Amino acid sequence: xxxxxxxxxxxxxxxxxxxxxxxxxxxxxxxxxxxxxxxxxxxxxxxxxxxxxxxxxxxxxxxxxxxxxxxxxxxxxxxxxxxxxxxxxxxxxxxxxxxxxxxxxxxxxxxxxxxxxxxxxxxxxxxxxxxxxxxxxxxxxxxxxxxxxxxxxxxxxxxxxxxxxxxxxxxxxxxxxxxxxxxxxxxxxxxxxxxxxxxxxxxxxxxxxxxxxxxxxxxxxxxxxxxxxxxxxxxxxxxxxxxxxxxxxxxxxxxxxxxxxxxxxxxxxxxxxxxxxxxxxxxxxxxxxxxxxxxxxxxxxxxxxxxxxxxxxxxxxxxxxxxxxxxxxxxxxxxxxxxxxxxxxxxxxxxxxxxxxxxxxxxxxxxxxxxxxxxxxxxxxxxxxxxxxxxxxxxxxxxxxxxxxxxxxxxxxxxxxxxxxxxxxxxxxxxxxxxxxxxxxxxxxxxxxxxxxxxxxxxxxxxxxxxxxxxxxxxxxxxxxxxxxxxxxxxxxxxxxxxxxxxxxxxxxxxxxxxxxxxxxxxxxxxxxxxxxxxxxxxxxxxxxxxxxxxxxxxxxxxxxxxxxxxxxxxxxxxxxxxxxxxxxxxxxxxxxxxxxxxxxxxxxxxxxxxxxxxxxxxxxxxxxxxxxxxxxxxxxxxxxxxxxxxxxxxxxxxxxxxxxxxxxxxxxxxxxxxxxxxxxxxxxxxxxxxxxxxxxxxxxxxxxxxxxxxxxxxxxxxxxxxxxxxxxxx
RNA sequence: GGGCGAUUAGCUCAGUUGGCUAGAGCGUCCGGUUUACACCCGGAAGGUCGCAGGUUCAAGCCCUGCAUCGCCCACCA
Numbered sequence: 001x002x003x004x005x006x007x008x009x010x011x012x013x014x015x016x017x018x019x020x021x022x023x024x025x026x027x028x029x030x031x032x033x034x035x036x037x038x039x040x041x042x043x044x045x046x047x048x049x050x051x052x053x054x055x056x057x058x059x060x061x062x063x064x065x066x067x068x069x070x071x072x073x074x075x076x077x078x079x080x081x082x083x084x085x086x087x088x089x090x091x092x093x094x095x096x097x098x099x100x101x102x103x104x105x106x107x108x109x110x111x112x113x114x115x116x117x118x119x120x121x122x123x124x125x126x127x128x129x130x131x132x133x134x135x136x137x138x139x140x141x142x143x144x145x146x147x148x149x150x151x152x153x154x155x156x157x158x159x160x161x162x163x164x165x166x167x168x169x170x171x172x173x174x175x176x177x178x179x180x181x182x183x184x185x186x187x188x189x190x191x192x193x194x195x196x197x198x199x200x201x202x203x204x205x206x207x208x209x210x211x212x213x214x215x216x217x218x219x220x221x222x223x224x225x226x227x228x229x230x231x232x233x234x235x236x237x238x239x240x241x242x243x244x245x246x247x248x249x250x251x252x253x254x255x256x257x258x259x260x261x262x263x264x265x266x267x268x269x270x271x272x273x274x275x276x277x278x279x280x281x282x283x284x285x286x287x288x289x290x291x292x293x294x295x296x297x298x299x300x301x302x303x304x305x306x307x308x309x310x311x312x313x314x315x316x317x318x319x320x321x322x323x324x325x326x327x328x329x330x331x332x333x334x335x336x337x338x339x340x341x342x343x344x345x346x347x348x349x350x351x352x353x354x355x356x357x358x359x360x361x362x363x364x365x366x367x368x369x370x371x372x373x374x375x376x377x378x379x380x381x382x383x384x385x386x387x388x389x390x391x392x393x394x395x396x397x398x399x400x401x402x403x404x405x406x407x408x409x410x411x412x413x414x415x416x417x418x419x420x421x422x423x424x425x426x427x428x429x430x431x432x433x434x435x436x437x438x439x440x441x442x443x444x445x446x447x448x449x450x451x452x453x454x455x456x457x458x459x460x461x462x463x464x465x466x467x468x469x470x471x472x473x474x475x476x477x478x479x480x481x482x483x484x485x486x487x488x489x490x491x492x493x494x495x496x497x498x499x500x501x502x503x504x505x506x507x508x509x510x511x512x513x514x515x516x517x518x519x520x521x522x523x524x525x526x527x528x529x530x531x532x533x534x535x536x537x538x539x540x541x542x543x544x545x546x547x548x549x550x551x552x553x554x555x556x557x558x559x560x561x562x563x564x565x566x567x568x569x570x571x572x573x574x575x576x577x578x579x580x581x582x583x584x585x586x587x588x589x590x591x592x593x594x595x596x597x598x599x600x601x602x603x604x605x606x607x608x609x610x611x612x613x614x615x616x617x618x619x620x621x622x623x624x625x626x627x628x629x630x631x632x633x634x635x636x637x638x639x640x641x642x643x644x645x646x647x648x649x650x651x652x653x654x655x656x657x658x659x660x661x662x663x664x665x666x667x668x669x670x671x672x673x674x675x676x677x678x679x680x681x682x683x684x685x686x687x688x689x690x691x692x693x694x695x696x697x698x699x700x701x702x703x704x705x706x707x708x709x710x711x712x713x714x715x716x717x718x719x720x721x722x723x724x725x726x727x728x729x730x731x
Numbered sequence: 732g733g734g735c736g737a738u739u740a741g742c743u744c745a746g747u748u749g750g751c752u753a754g755a756g757c758g759u760c761c762g763g764u765u766u767a768c769a770c771c772c773g774g775a776a777g778g779u780c781g782c783a784g785g786u787u788c789a790a791g792c793c794c795u796g797c798a799u800c801g802c803c804c805a806c807c808a
Contacts, residue, residue, distance in 0.1 A: 005767085008768080008770065009770090201804095201805095208808095221808080222808065223808060224808075225808090236808090270806065270807090270808090271807090271808080272807055272808085274807090275807045275808075276807075276808065279808090280806095280807090280808045281808075282808090283808090287806075287808075288806060289806030289807090289808070290806085290808080291806095292806070293806090350805095412736095414735065414736080415735090417734075417735075418734075418735070418803065418804075421733090421734070421803090421804065422803095422804075425804070425805070509802095509803090510802095510803095512803095513803095513804095544742095544743095546801090577744090577756080578743065578744050578745080578756085579744095580744090580745085582736090583736090583737090583744095584801095584802095585743090585744095586742095586743065586744095588742085588743065588757085590742095590743095590757060590758085591743075591756080591757070593757095593770085594756070594757065594770090596770065597768095597770040597771095598770085599770085600768070600770045601767095601768065601770075601771090603767090603768080603770095604767040604768035604770090604771090605767070605768080606767085607767050607768080608767035608768080609767085610767095611767070612767090646747090648747090650744095650745085651745075651747090654744095654745075654755070654756085657755090657756085658755070658756090665767085665768085666772075666773095669767075670772085673767095
């Protein structure tokens with residue numbers, strides 16, 4: 001008997017050694033598995049890319065959860081003989097990372113990015129990213145993740161950079177990327193544009209004011225943002241509204257709060273007759289809706305608020321130069337003095353905030369780069385059913401068909417509905433950011449007298465005088481290429497041919513729009529292919545009270561802390577059991593503790609079996625009772641296999657827990673004691689039974705609890721493979 | 732405003748196309764056990780399956796309405 005068995009199982013003394021053993025074997029890399037004859041070279045491929053965590057800090061339990069789920073699927077696939085590849089990577093996360101570092105710098109040194117300059121900021125952010133990267137990779141390894149580290153990718157490494165530039169240029173050439181002056185979401189705090197999906201809403205108390213621009217203006221209007229009214233160029237009313245019909249088409253000019261306004265009355269369907277006064281003061285430059293109204297009626301769009309959320313000169317003498325909130329007070333005061341204010345009421349209103357910086361988003365017109373989601377283009381080749389090569393299609397249609405034609409299956413299926421709804425409401429995607437950390441846009445500027453020439457290409461044109469675009473790309477632009485940029489695209493690598501489309505994608509449901517849908521877009525456009533076949537969305541790991549883990553609540557838990565106390569196997573089991581696809585999970589340390597007990601149970605079961613089966617004869621015939629027990633186990637085995645196949649790891653894990661503890665240990669092992677004591681004629685059969693079930697149980701448990709199962713496996717006197725990790729899944 | 736989810740034992744959750752005398756883990760209570768394991772074993776208590784209707788031989792599961800909590804989306808200024 002190995003002396004290890006004399007003590008309770010110790011994850012701390014085991015896990016690191018086991019991980020080293022795996023890494024040294026090289027079997028995380030499918031090429032090695034094929035070379036060593038473990039995987040058939042014609043085996044079906046199975047591939048997953050790790051959703052690359054942002055290099056903004058340490059990993060949290062949500063990452064641990066995601067890693068546990070993926071690793072279970074990966075190990076299962078590998079044991080079933082698939083050509084199995086799981087690609088690791090990290091994401092530079094442009095704005096999130098830069099915002100973190102800037103905040104830190106400001107706190108410590110009271111310096112802004114403009115004090116330090118582009119080069120210094122980028123170098124500091126890179127240093128920060130590098131440190132986090134190291135921490136994160138260590139955390140991932142501690143979880144037992146069987147990732148092929150030889151294929152590690154970082155969104156800002158050389159190959160991924162090349163892929164990003166290539167993707168941009170190709171889309172530009174296809175007319176799907178354009179530069180245009182349009183209304184965007186401006187984050188005054190982060191001093192950058194952000195996409196619609198990076199805006200979060202928060203309900204706050206606000207005031208709703210009803211007034212007229214001047215005394216004899218015919219229509220009263222209502223607003224919650226009086227300060228923007230100095231930028232109004234129209235009043236929109238519903239075409240059916242009898243009250244205002246006579247004014248439509250007329251223009252009124254007058255003095256309003258220190259400026260002169262020329263207001264045209266227009267009729268537009270978006271206006272709700274019943275709401276407010278049934279008339280909208282249109283501020284084209286500072287409201288998305290109003291911008292669109294201006295589009296339809298060809299209205300002027302004066303900008304009255306600048307990038308610092310201050311009123312500019314165009315705003316007029318009363319409020320010019322003031323902060324927006326000061327301007328609001330000032331205008332209300334002015335309205336009162338001039339007895340123009342007809343009504344003020346308290347309302348609840350949604351305000352828009354930048355997800356990353358918390359700054360209040362100010363809609364502004366700006367010259368930016370966009371991806372056009374509504375422009376038809378000819379798709380050169382297509383392996384997507386429902387889309388023919390050479391067909392004219394828009395990116396929106398492409399994203400729709402990818403799912404609706406059954407090409408991609410989303411689990412739980414209910415998320416398909418929100419995916420489709422998101423696409424229906426999708427506007428052109430603003431991809432340029434006014435920050436410094438990220439992929440610089442492959443566009444080049446050269447001034448020619450008063451005008452500017454632009455060249456889009458990987459490299460600057462030969463002649464002198466060209467300088468690269470200052471803006472960087474939205475981080476999701478590069479993430480969207482991830483399934484194929486990690487496989488070597490734009491080169492036509494063997495990896496790309498073998499492993500793309502990937503088999504599974506396991507992101508959290510919160511990035512269905514930000515990431516999943518955009519991977520579909522990019523993969524569809526660049527490869528005429530889907531990025532993956534199945535998407536399994538997992539929920540959020542919450543604390544015991546159901547709250548999100550967050551810095552401000554101070555309830556964060558480092559997975560390493562839990563691994564230190566209970567072991568990675570226990571953490572993995574605790575996260576997987578009870579976590580149905582798409583459901584949030586509550587994290588309870590007691591639960592993890594329970595699974596630590598389970599690891600010890602496995603340990604003791606193994607000790608008992610090995611102690612009592614030293615002289616086992618594997619050619620023995622089962623007696624009837626044992627045959628029945630083995631058959632019942634085979635039923636469990638099939639059930640577990642089926643559950644994993646239909647992506648219900650939670651059920652498979654629970655079934656295994658229950659069988660191992662309450663059937664194998666409590667019933668079969670206990671009864672074996674009596675057999676060894678009193679039934680010599682049944683002993684030989686029973687010994688074979690115990691060792692055979694134990695060996696198979698270790699295999700079944702391996703995807704969930706890889707460390708302890710591998711450790712026990714190493715102590716088995718006879719086995720069909722040196723490492724459990726590459727043993728054959730029992731059928 | 733639109734959409735989605737949850738509501739089952741004290742807690743966390745299963746319950747797959749309706750067949751359930753409704754399950755598991757943890758917790759609680761009672762008893763036991765020292766050569767596999769106290770990180771243990773045996774046993775018990777504990778539920779009108781959110782509420783109200785309906786379909787059906789049969790409903791936790793299907794239909795309708797309602798309530799509470801939560802999430803997502805949205806151009807009610």
